[in-house]
Each structure stands twice: as structure tokens, then as C-alpha cells.
Amino acid sequence: MEAANEGAALAGATASNVGIRVHLPFEQEVNPFVDESYEHRTFFSRLHHFALASxxxxxxxxxxxxxxxxxxxxxxxxxxxxxxxxxxxxxxxxxxxxxxxxxxxxxxxxxxxxxxxxxxxxxxxxxxxxxxxxxxxxxxxxxxxxxx
Missing domain, CATH: 3.40.50.450 (Rossmann fold)
Structure with a gap:
């Protein structure tokens, strides 16, 4: 997702660059192009949030x-x-x-x-x-x- 966030930032997007993540012990941190981050404990709640926000x-x-x-x-x-x-x-x-x-x-x-x-x-x-x-x-x- 970092590539999408970076592309939006480089294109001069005026809306917030949002990250909707699920907490996993082996995943990296929020990428530097995200303005607003949400973290979920389950894939289900993350997907639900993602669907509602898109x-x-x-x-x-x-x-x-x-x-x-x-x-x-x-x-x-x-x-x-x-x-x-x-x-x-x-x-x-x-x-x-x-x-x-x-x-x-x-x-x-x-x-x-x-x-x-x-x-x-x-x-x-x-x-x-x-x-x-x-x-x-x-x-x-x-x-x-x-x-x-």
C-alpha cells in the first residue's frame, strides 16, 4: 500500500492519505506517506472499515x-x-x-x-x-x- 500512498502524495492529493491496517507481529510500521492511520485487531473489521470508507x-x-x-x-x-x-x-x-x-x-x-x-x-x-x-x-x- 505504500506505493499507492506515495503516488497520491506525489500527485498532490488534497484529501487525507489514509492507512487502514490490521495488527500483525511481523508487519512493518505505518508508511511515511499516511496522514491518518487506523489499526484493527482482525482482518474482518479492517475489511469492513475499508469497504465503508471507499x-x-x-x-x-x-x-x-x-x-x-x-x-x-x-x-x-x-x-x-x-x-x-x-x-x-x-x-x-x-x-x-x-x-x-x-x-x-x-x-x-x-x-x-x-x-x-x-x-x-x-x-x-x-x-x-x-x-x-x-x-x-x-x-x-x-x-x-x-x-x-
Missing amino acids: DAFVVVPGGIGTVLELSTIWQLLQVQKMGRETPLILIGKMWADFVAWARSYLLRPEFELTAPEDIEIPRCVNSVDEAVSLLRPHYDEWVRKSPK
């Missing part, structure tokens, strides 16, 4: 925790516990393959486990530039609703 979700390749977070956000969008228009953008072949897996296994004709429109929730792109172009139309709305 206007969009951009996922880059990651490990099991990233798969868990992506799946949780995807499900919250699916069951409309977040606005269906909330962007969920997945960057890279790893995620395109993951969505292809979901399409293949969750939409089996003999035992459909989700609806076709649910598979369309995440938008898969190949680059950061493509992700930014999908986020730009939402930017003015986020600025209007952000606290001053």
Missing part, C-alpha cells in the same frame, strides 16, 4: 488476502450492499483469468451458482491508464460528497 476499488495482483478482499467486495456489490455503480476494477491478466474461472464454474448450465450480470461487475483492464480512465467519470461526484 468510493471505488482497484485491485492489482496480490495474494490470498487480496483474493479474499476482492471476493468480499464483489459479493457486496452483487447483493447491492454497496451501490452497483461503485467501480470494481481489476488490473492484469491474473484477474482476467480469475473472472474467466468464475464465469466458467459459476455459470455452468447444469448448476448455475450466480447470475450472468454478477460476473460483469468487475471490469478487467490491462493497465493503470485504463483503470484511471474508468475512474475519471466518477471523480467529480466523489469530490462533491467528500467532507471539507
Whole structure:
């Protein structure tokens, strides 16, 4: 997450650069680009806080925790516990393959486990530039609703 915080700082972000962490004995300290930090004792409470505080979700390749977070956000969008228009953008072949897996296994004709429109929730792109172009139309709305 340090790279995201650093990028926001270097881009001149005017909003607070927030870190939402879970306490682990082997994790590093808060990175120097974070203005405001929250620490949780459990992954569940951290993910809940993260979901509530976010206007969009951009996922880059990651490990099991990233798969868990992506799946949780995807499900919250699916069951409309977040606005269906909330962007969920997945960057890279790893995620395109993951969505292809979901399409293949969750939409089996003999035992459909989700609806076709649910598979369309995440938008898969190949680059950061493509992700930014999908986020730009939402930017003015986020600025209007952000606290001053």
C-alpha cells in the first residue's frame, strides 16, 4: 500500500492519505506517506472499515488476502450492499483469468451458482491508464460528497 500512498502524495492529493491496517507481529510500521492511520485487531473489521470508507476499488495482483478482499467486495456489490455503480476494477491478466474461472464454474448450465450480470461487475483492464480512465467519470461526484 505504500506505493499507492506515495503516488497520491506525489500527485498532490488534497484529501487525507489514509492507512487502514490490521495488527500483525511481523508487519512493518505505518508508511511515511499516511496522514491518518487506523489499526484493527482482525482482518474482518479492517475489511469492513475499508469497504465503508471507499468510493471505488482497484485491485492489482496480490495474494490470498487480496483474493479474499476482492471476493468480499464483489459479493457486496452483487447483493447491492454497496451501490452497483461503485467501480470494481481489476488490473492484469491474473484477474482476467480469475473472472474467466468464475464465469466458467459459476455459470455452468447444469448448476448455475450466480447470475450472468454478477460476473460483469468487475471490469478487467490491462493497465493503470485504463483503470484511471474508468475512474475519471466518477471523480467529480466523489469530490462533491467528500467532507471539507
